[in-house]
Amino acid sequence: MDQLAAFGQTVLNGLLQGGVYAAAAVGLSLIFGVSGILNAAHGELVMLGAFTTYWLFKLHGVDPLLTLPISFVLLFGLGYLLQFLVLNRTLGAPLLVSLLVTFGMSLVMVNTALRVWSADYRMMAVPYFDRSVYVGPLIVPLSRLTAFVIGLAMVGGLYWLLQRTELGRMIRATAQDWEMASLMGVNPRFVYAVTFGLGAATTGVAGSLVAFYTPVEPNMGLTYTLFAFSVVVLGGMGYIPGVVWGGFALGIAQAMTETYVEAGLSLLVAFFLLYLILRFMPAGIMGKGRVE
């Protein structure tokens, strides 16, 4: 019975982490699917979102939940400007160009953050997040549960926006054929900028969610870039709902490794899983991604 409870707790931990991974990766999937840009600065957007929440809470006492919309708006603006001023110039260029330009951006963001905020680890202490919910033998920390629910709701919201709104139709049309879309009166440069803005905004909110339960520091980005790549590949590149399955798969695989093999190997498992899927199931575990 104890073993069963431990197993259940492991799966639950993986699911809770996986929901946040999905939220952190959906922006990467959206941007890659629409503009063909592989954003190497993705994790830095997570970091900026996390710091937004941390500083608003720390300096101005804003409730962490209320910082989420602020994080969304700030990161949307940043993403919109980056695409509009810089990344739109890489359209039609080889993949290497956008990969390098975004990598340069990540260097600027990390080192500016290091210069301004130092390399210290910072942790929020939110009284009402310290509690846990008990379901039978299982323990569900409230901070993680909140992050999980909001994260998945955000992924669902983005999917709804893409499928059901006029803006979503413009984005999808541009992703399918930007020349045809521009003949129909869509301005692709505007759509790319809005797409990057949306991608950055959701990623920033995911960063805010991460700040609920883990320390925040300027170098945290690279790990999230790699996790986001893993999630997107697992779920299928360019297939937005795939990030939920990809996130769960990554979260559970990591939790299983930590419980049953060794904590130090969870990254090895994550990245090797990514490699195997990429090589042998390039359309992702659901088989619905884009194959190159």
Next chain:
Amino acid sequence: MARRVELSWGLFALLVLAILLALPLGAGPYAIRLAAVIFMWAALAGSWNLLAGYAGAVDLGPVVYHGIGAFGTAALMMRAGLPFLVSVALAGGVAAAIAFVIGTPTLRLRGAYFAIGTLALAESAKQLALAWDRLTGIPLTGGSAGISLPLSAGYLPFYYLMLTVMACVTLTALWLERSKFGYGLRAIGENDRLAEASGVDIHALKRRVYMASALFIAWTGGIEGYWLSYINAAEAFGTAITFQMVVMALLGGLGTPFGPLLGAAFLTLASEFLGTRFVYHYLIGIGLIIVIIPLFMPAGLAGLVRLVRRERPLTA
């Protein structure tokens, strides 16, 4: 016209090589050490350029072979008691053999998928190296503490060793410029499906150049490890090395034989004079350069040289 240009480039390269060989006679220890560091980065960036610049495959995991070279050399020296040069040479062979095994499935990935896959491999290799001693019980990498090597003799041998590896890499790139093999690679870089349809064995060609770059990178890693006499897995397999290779190759000029050397010299000197005093400012500046170069100067510093010589600019 083309032949005369090639000939003058060849003479120029020979002249430079002669000066570099004789440099330790006139320059002080500091300049020689700095030059050795430049050659080291030129060798690394040049090796990356062989695959990315000519075959168009963006490898984000070349640092795997750097780590294999460093720890392979250390293990052969300290466990098998082999002399340093033999150890480096053998470690290079091991790296090339591993590159054959890894490259065969990995090189079938295309574009972004290859870039992400190799990045994932490099991170896996780092985690594996960090956990190796605990997992296998065979002491090899020293976990996160790293390992110390026997102290090396002076800096002059390392100057010549780095120069040799750099020269090997540059010669390989020059050979790619005019051999049938090189034309095949560039055809893959421009359009791999078309190249395959025209009878180029794209997988064999890419694998060979991948193995060659693994060999050179492993040599550099092995030499560097003994020079510094301390290595740890987090750094020897670190993404920072990969990114620096990429940036230098790009800055100097992708797909040019001497570009990586220019990029390595520029960035090493810049970090030597600015990086130590203004670390964050320096890295922010580098980040801005990386954003600006591909957008406004896609041919890199080598393209600038061409422009001054009024040759046809290189198109990307």
